[in-house]
Amino acid sequence: MSRSVETRTRRETVDVVVVGAGFSGLSAAERLVSLGLSVMVLEGRDRVGGRVLTGEVAGVPVDFGGTWVSPRHTAIRDLAQRYGCTITPQFAVGRNSLWMDGRRRSYQGTIPPVSPLAMLNMARVQMALEKLVRSIDAEAAWESQSAVELDSISFGYWLGQQRAGAVTRSLMNVVSRVQWGASPDDISMLAVLAYIRGAGGFDHMLDVENGMQQDRITETTQEIAKRVAAKLGDRVRLNTPARRIEQDGDGVTVHTDAGDVTAKYVIVSAATMHRKGIDFSPALPEKTTSLSKVWKLGGLSKAYVAYETPFWRNDGMSGEGVSDTGAVFATFDVGPEDGPGILLGFCDPVMFDGFDPENRRRRVIQQMVDLYGPQAGNPIDYVDHCWLEEEFGAGGPNPALPPFALTSYATALTEPHGRVEWAGTETAGESSGCMNGAVLTGQQAAERVAQRIGKE
Numbered sequence: 001m002s003r004s005v006e007t008r009t010r011r012e013t014v015d016v017v018v019v020g021a022g023f024s025g026l027s028a029a030e031r032l033v034s035l036g037l038s039v040m041v042l043e044g045r046d047r048v049g050g051r052v053l054t055g056e057v058a059g060v061p062v063d064f065g066g067t068w069v070s071p072r073h074t075a076i077r078d079l080a081q082r083y084g085c086t087i088t089p090q091f092a093v094g095r096n097s098l099w100m101d102g103r104r105r106s107y108q109g110t111i112p113p114v115s116p117l118a119m120l121n122m123a124r125v126q127m128a129l130e131k132l133v134r135s136i137d138a139e140a141a142w143e144s145q146s147a148v149e150l151d152s153i154s155f156g157y158w159l160g161q162q163r164a165g166a167v168t169r170s171l172m173n174v175v176s177r178v179q180w181g182a183s184p185d186d187i188s189m190l191a192v193l194a195y196i197r198g199a200g201g202f203d204h205m206l207d208v209e210n211g212m213q214q215d216r217i218t219e220t221t222q223e224i225a226k227r228v229a230a231k232l233g234d235r236v237r238l239n240t241p242a243r244r245i246e247q248d249g250d251g252v253t254v255h256t257d258a259g260d261v262t263a264k265y266v267i268v269s270a271a272t273m274h275r276k277g278i279d280f281s282p283a284l285p286e287k288t289t290s291l292s293k294v295w296k297l298g299g300l301s302k303a304y305v306a307y308e309t310p311f312w313r314n315d316g317m318s319g320e321g322v323s324d325t326g327a328v329f330a331t332f333d334v335g336p337e338d339g340p341g342i343l344l345g346f347c348d349p350v351m352f353d354g355f356d357p358e359n360r361r362r363r364v365i366q367q368m369v370d371l372y373g374p375q376a377g378n379p380i381d382y383v384d385h386c387w388l389e390e391e392f393g394a395g396g397p398n399p400a401l402p403p404f405a406l407t408s409y410a411t412a413l414t415e416p417h418g419r420v421e422w423a424g425t426e427t428a429g430e431s432s433g434c435m436n437g438a439v440l441t442g443q444q445a446a447e448r449v450a451q452r453i454g455k456e
Helices: 023-034 074-082 116-133 147-151 155-161 166-180 189-199 202-206 221-235 272-277 286-294 357-372 405-412 435-454
Strands: 016-019 039-042 054-057 060-063 087-089 095-100 103-107 215-217 244-247 252-256 259-263 265-268 279-281 301-307 317-323 328-333 341-347 381-386 420-422
Touching: 016 023, 016 252, 016 259, 016 435, 023 039, 023 074, 023 221, 023 435, 039 221, 039 259, 054 221, 054 301, 054 381, 060 221, 060 301, 060 341, 074 221, 074 435, 095 357, 116 166, 116 189, 116 202, 147 189, 147 405, 155 166, 155 189, 166 189, 166 317, 166 328, 189 202, 189 405, 215 221, 244 265, 252 265, 265 435, 272 286, 286 405, 301 357, 317 357, 328 357, 341 357, 357 381, 420 435
Parallel strands: 016 039, 016 265, 095 317, 244 279, 265 420
Antiparallel strands: 054 060, 087 215, 095 103, 244 252, 252 259, 301 341, 301 381, 317 328, 328 341
16 A cells, blocks of 8 residues: 555546545445445545554553444444454443542443432433434434424523433443543534434443444454555555545546545545535535535544553443443443553543643543552553644544534535546444445445546
C-alpha cells in the first residue's frame, strides 16, 4: 500500500473514488472491486481505520477507538472472520464497582443498586424511555410520531419532565457521556431515542452478555482495517486528503495536493462534519452544508492502566466500574487471560484533554484507586488517547446532535449530490455509530454506485 503520493502529479482515472479509509470507505472499495470496478481510496491521515486505532500498553495491543462488537453486528464480524481476525469475549465475571457520593460500593448487573426509592425512580424513567424508543423508526427517526416535539427538547430536559432523581440523572449522565460524548443537556431527545432504537434497545446498548459490549477483536479493530487495506494494495492512498470535488454530466474530478483523479462517481465516507472541509463544484445544497456544521461528533477520550496482575479479579471484581466524579466515568477490564491486568477508562475530554500527560496519568490512576483500592496506585504502564486532538474525524464516538438537528437536516445525510454518494456509520439507521454501521453503509453505497454505472 502506497504511504504517500506527494510525487504523483499526473491525472489518474478509475471508475470510483472513495474518500476516507475507515471501515465504511474500505468496505465500499472492497465491494466495488468484487464487482469488477476500478477504485481509488483517498485518505487524509497517514493510516487507515478512521475512528479505530491500535495503541499499546505493557506490550499488549489495545483499542484507542471503536472496541466492541455485539452478536447482532454480523457485518463487522463477517469482515473480521474473512480477514483472519478472532473474537475475545469481554471479561465480565464478578461484581462491578461504583464510586458515588465519595464512597465505593460494589454491585452485580448492569444498573448499580441504590436506595429503594432511587431504584424505583430509575425503573420508572427507564420504562418511559423504552416506551418512546419503541415509537421511533430506526431508519427515519425524523418521520416518527412526535418527532418534532422530541427533537425540540434535550435529553436532560426530558429527564426533568420525568422527575428523574439525582441518582437517575447521575447514571444517565454516565450513559450519555459514554454513548454520545456529551452531557444530556446538550443532546436532542429524538437523537437519543434514534440511537437507542438503532442499537437494539437500552439494555442491549449497555449490556456485556448478549449486548453491545459482549466481544472484542483479539488483534484489535484497526487490524481488520489494515488487512483489508493490504488486500486493496495501491488502490489506497494515504496522506492524500480530498480538497475539491468537481462534477459534470460525464463524471467527477477529485483534486488532491498530489494531483487529480477522475472517475464516474465518488463515495464520501468521511465523518459528516468533514464534508464542509471539501470544496464542491457545483456547491452542496444549503441543507447539506448546514448539516455538516451541526452534525458534530461528541468528545470522548480513553486511558489504559496496566498492572502486573489483574488483582481485582482475585477480589471477585469484574473491572467494570462507574464513577460520578472526575475525568474517568466508566472502566472495563480488557487484559488478556494470561497477561498483565489492564483497565480501560473512558474519560471526559473537558476534564482530561487540556492537561499535560503526567497530569492526565495522575488523575486516571487516582480514580482507579477510588474504584479498586490501593493496589490500583501501582501500575506498570499507562497510555491514553485524546480524540478531539485528531485532525480528521476529531471527537467521537457518535454525533452529539443538538435539538432540532435531526428534523431539520437528517434528510441530507444520504441524499446524493449528483455523482457524489455518501457513506459512513453516521448515515446508518440500524447500528448507527457502530463499526457494523460503517461496514454496512460502505457496502450499500458501493452497490448503489455499481447500479448507477450499470445503467449508463
